Amino acid sequence: MNKEIDGRQFTAEVTCLIHPNGKIVFYYDKVSTEIKGIEWKPKIVGKFGCGRNTVRSEIITPETWIESGTMVEYEFIGDYCPKYTSPKACQQATTSDISCFWCDNASICIDSTDRDAHHMKVNKCRVKNTTSE
Incomplete structure (x- = not known):
């Protein structure tokens, strides 16, 4: 991951795994501690097209969750x-x-x-x- 925020460059290693059941897993490593003091919105963005309609969907991860050695999992839970x-x-x-x-x-x-x-x-x-x- 390379991200420029306020003119500063931040780099981290991000590993993503998508399981057959739809679970999405992110593992973050080598995340600079300096990024904690900066406002940013890490997110997954997808666009889905059907005919003439396009739907944009995003999942925002709280930036406080992201630090070196952190794993974040997303799993569809349905309409509970x-x-x-x-x-x-x-x-x-x-x-x-x-x-x-x-x-x-x-x-x-x-x-x-x-x-x-x-x-x-x-x-x-x-x-x-x-x-x-």
């Missing part, structure tokens, strides 16, 4: 939370890997890994908390 149709069921569906939250405005259960989840929270999604009785 959206199958729950009530606030109570949505909240109870939360696991150690996935946080589900209920969006009142859209009447949908959204998972924390959903790339649109942050956008919905910011746009007054109104997370509804439920309690067990």
Whole structure:
């Protein structure tokens, strides 16, 4: 990886492996510690075409995760939370890997890994908390 940020050149070794099941693994090595003080957005970007439509998709890795000797894995988890149709069921569906939250405005259960989840929270999604009785 070669990246120029604020006129400075940063180089690191990045190994990428894509498994047959779709899991994507990145291993970072020889990452300069100087890059920690600079704002940057490491990401995977893909464009998918179907007929006249092109969809651009990206996965942003928090820059704090990237340092020498770090492995980052991405795995498709499917539509886990959206199958729950009530606030109570949505909240109870939360696991150690996935946080589900209920969006009142859209009447949908959204998972924390959903790339649109942050956008919905910011746009007054109104997370509804439920309690067990």
